Amino acid sequence: MAKTCIVCGQAAGSGEHVFPASLGGRRVNSGIYCPKHDNSYSGLVNEIAEQLDFLNAYLGVRPDHSKHPKTAYGEHTLTGETVSISAKEIKFTKPRVISRTAVGEGEELHLAFPNQQSVKQFAKKMEDDGHEWTPLSKPSARPYITGSIHHKRKFGGACGLGAIAYMTQTFFAQEFPELARSGTLSNFLNYTQAIAKVAALGGCEQQPEEREELIEARAAVTVALEPFGGTAPIWWDFSPPAGARANKFEFGHRVTVGIDGFDGQIYGRVALFSTLTFAVHLGTAPQGSATREVTVDIDPLAEHPPHDIDKHQVLSAPGRVQVPEHATEGLANALADGTQQRAFANLLERL
Numbered sequence: 192m193a194k195t196c197i198v199c200g201q202a203a204g205s206g207e208h209v210f211p212a213s214l215g216g217r218r219v220n221s222g223i224y225c226p227k228h229d230n231s232y233s234g235l236v237n238e239i240a241e242q243l244d245f246l247n248a249y250l251g252v253r254p255d256h257s258k259h260p261k262t263a264y265g266e267h268t269l270t271g272e273t274v275s276i277s278a279k280e281i282k283f284t285k286p287r288v289i290s291r292t293a294v295g296e297g298e299e300l301h302l303a304f305p306n307q308q309s310v311k312q313f314a315k316k317m318e319d320d321g322h323e324w325t326p327l328s329k330p331s332a333r334p335y336i337t338g339s340i341h342h343k344r345k346f347g348g349a350c351g352l353g354a355i356a357y358m359t360q361t362f363f364a365q366e367f368p369e370l371a372r373s374g375t376l377s378n379f380l381n382y383t384q385a386i387a388k389v390a391a392l393g394g395c396e397q398q399p400e401e402r403e404e405l406i407e408a409r410a411a412v413t414v415a416l417e418p419f420g421g422t423a424p425i426w427w428d429f430s431p432p433a434g435a436r437a438n439k440f441e442f443g444h445r446v447t448v449g450i451d452g453f454d455g456q457i458y459g460r461v462a463l464f465s466t467l468t469f470a471v472h473l474g475t476a477p478q479g480s481a482t483r484e485v486t487v488d489i490d491p492l493a494e495h496p497p498h499d500i501d502k503h504q505v506l507s508a509p510g511r512v513q514v515p516e517h518a519t520e521g522l523a524n525a526l527a528d529g530t531q532q533r534a535f536a537n538l539l540e541r542l
């Protein structure tokens with residue numbers, strides 16, 4: 192089958208990740224997007240990667256483009272300094288002054304450095320800046336206990352949901368290549384393209400005074416959402432399909448895509464770390480479409496294929512979704528009754 196971009200129909204490039212590389216996706220697919228449209232989603236991918244950064248850092252996920260596990264940054268509660276966190280180590284990012292004492296014309300400093308390299312950089316900077324200084328002792332390495340570290344992250348939001356919608360659409364195109372190119376997804380693609388533009392322009396957070404380009408991009412999202420009654424066709428979902436099996440991997444993600452031939456519903460579900468759960472309504476398949484559902488569990492800790500995913504297919508639609516009347520109702524309930532907080536606390540504990 193010809194590999195064409197599902198957005199524009201031009202020849203597709205190759206080498207894009209099915210599950211984002213920054214989240215530990217290891218599978219490279221050939222032929223879902225042209226280079227331009229593959230790139231158009233990078234703002235959304237960056238947004239979801241930022242939202243999940245410290246979870247991936249705790250877990251030790253290695254982004255597929257990197258040799259090193261993910262690093263995130265937090266604030267050291269005691270000193271207010273920035274610390275970097277990875278599964279390997281937690282360290283301060285800058286030299287810290289432990290004490291300073293006036294001595295004659297100058298002062299005596301007691302400093303702590305994140306590592307030996309930082310000591311050398313400091314010494315070089317002192318010399319470059321023309322400071323006269325003498326080391327009073329050799330640096331010695333010593334581990335320390337950081338105490339509590341503070342992070343604040345927001346999950347979801349227009350761009351976070353847009354990123355999940357994009358991931359779902361990519362998996363759908365992977366599993367249902369013909370339907371993805373039949374025009375059936377056109378409204379959905381308009382929506383993901385529109386929100387991707389907002390993300391690319393740095394508009395995931397509302398800015399005080401927004402430039403014309405961003406205002407236009409926001410207006411385009413509103414227009415793109417009209418066919419969906421004004422709300423994004425993706426929502427936080429707390430009604431998993433009955434009898435769904437547990438994720439194959441301890442810290443696995445799951446993406447489900449399917450078609451219910453009964454009424455043509457094209458649907459998707461995404462569960463990140465089995466904890467952050469979303470449902471998606473991608474469109475309606477033509478009459479006579481076969482019922483089929485594909486579920487892929489993804490291990491973000493796998494080093495490489497083939498054991499990075501676990502895929503199942505059924506000729507039924509157990510995961511079909513119920514589009515809620517109010518998109519945020521399920522989330523509001525899950526927050527109010529503590530369901531989501533418990534799920535998240537459980538994840539953090541396991542991490």
Ligand SMILES: [Zn+2]
Pocket residue numbers: 196197198199200201224225226227228
């Ligand atoms: Zn394209």
